[in-house]
Amino acid sequence: MILEATSRRSGALRRLLDLGTSGYGPNERRRLNVLNAMAALIVVSSLAYAVSYALSDARTYRWVIAINLALAVMALLVPLAHRVHVLLGGLIIMVTEVPALFALVAILGRDSGVQLNLIVGTAAAFFVFGSTRPLFGVITVIVCFAAHVAAWFWFPVGMVRVERGFLAQLYVGSAINVFVLIAALTYYSFRLVERAEAATEALLNNILPDAIIARLREHPEQSIADAFERASILFSDIQNFVPLSKSLGVSRTVALLNEMMRRFDALAQKHGVEKIKTIGDSYMAVAGLPEPVADHADRLALMAHEMIAVKNEVAAQFGLTIRMRIGIASGPVMAGIIGTHKFSYDVWGDAVNLAARLEATGEAERIQVSADARAAMSRQWFDFESRGEIEIRGLGLQETWYLVPRAAPTPAKTE
Secondary structure (H helix, E strand, C coil): CHHHHHHHHHHHHHHHHCCCCCCCCHHHHHHHHHHHHHHHHHHHHHHHHHHHHHHHHCCCCHHHHHHHHHHHHHHHCHHHHHHHCCCHHHHHHHHHHHHHHHHHHHHHCHHHCHHHHHHHHHHHHHHHHCCCCHHHHHHHHHHHHHHHHHHHHHCCCCCCCCCHHHHHHHHHHHHHHHHHHHHHHHHHHHHHHHHHHHHHHHHHHHHCCHHHHHHHHHCCCCCCEEEEEEEEEEEEEECCHHHHHHHHCHHHHHHHHHHHHHHHHHHHHHCCCEEEEEECCEEEEEECCCCCCCCHHHHHHHHHHHHHHHHHHHHHHCCCCCCEEEEEEEEEEEEEEECCCCCEEEEECHHHHHHHHHHHHCCCCCEEEEHHHHHHCCCCCEEEEEEEEEEECCCEEEEEEEEEECCCCCCCCCC
């Protein structure tokens, strides 16, 4: 119940902060979220001030109450202003807040501390207008500073007589308001940045291996290319996929591939294997890089065996019969970042070519492996059925084997 209530409150807050931000890009939405948070704080603080003055002496402070109520109303209009123009909400806050605060100092005097609230405008200037519009931010800082200094020198005593004790209370209230607003806006802004960084991190983790991401961050100017003496490569492909996709139609084909590849990705993570890419119905994965491991061939063999079982489950889910070929080869390979725009982590070498050819020349529902892959695999889970020598385009005659499960495989080590 507590979690549900917390979730509801969080959802309500999220909807409040998102008011008027639809249709904008991620960066502008984050800025408008901060602006909505600022507007909400202005509403709360202005109404609190209005109530405080009303309880103290509503007649004497009627103009002070009116100004605070007007500020609350203007802040409520900020989300609506976003729909008119991306800058209008920020302009409303700055155009109303600065004159209003200046007028409040004129009424109450500088000892009320109202001019301290102008410091919030200086702190929030770039939150309000964004870093891409520095001129607006600089102008706001100058205006807030000038108003703060002018209010101090021009209004040592206000137009309304205020008791000394109440002035002290007002000053403390203004100071608290300034500290709370700046702290809240700064915290929320950092939270938005952290969420954006987390989303970027998750996206990078789905594209590149963790070790490669760390190297890119540390040395972004350096190219990444490594050689590995021992690694294994897996290719899988659905037999007769083109006619199958035509019979399924676009939406069912995409749904089928998405479900199958999603579950293949889960297997790759389970066995400590690195997915390289998918091309249509083809799936490519490697083991033994970018972090070398001794059991690279075993990991792919276990994953390949489970891929066939998963494929059958997905086929049954869609009411289909699907047949798949898998090829695995081992040997030295090279790997690195390819391209500068929409780049990817790729692997190349004779072992990669051989794995692709083993998949293409294999039999449906079987896992064909090279001599090096067979030598690298333990005999704990699989036996091998010799296929003899076959002609591999570009590589000549190669002796190959089919994997034959000996018993139900145990999950591979992922450390």
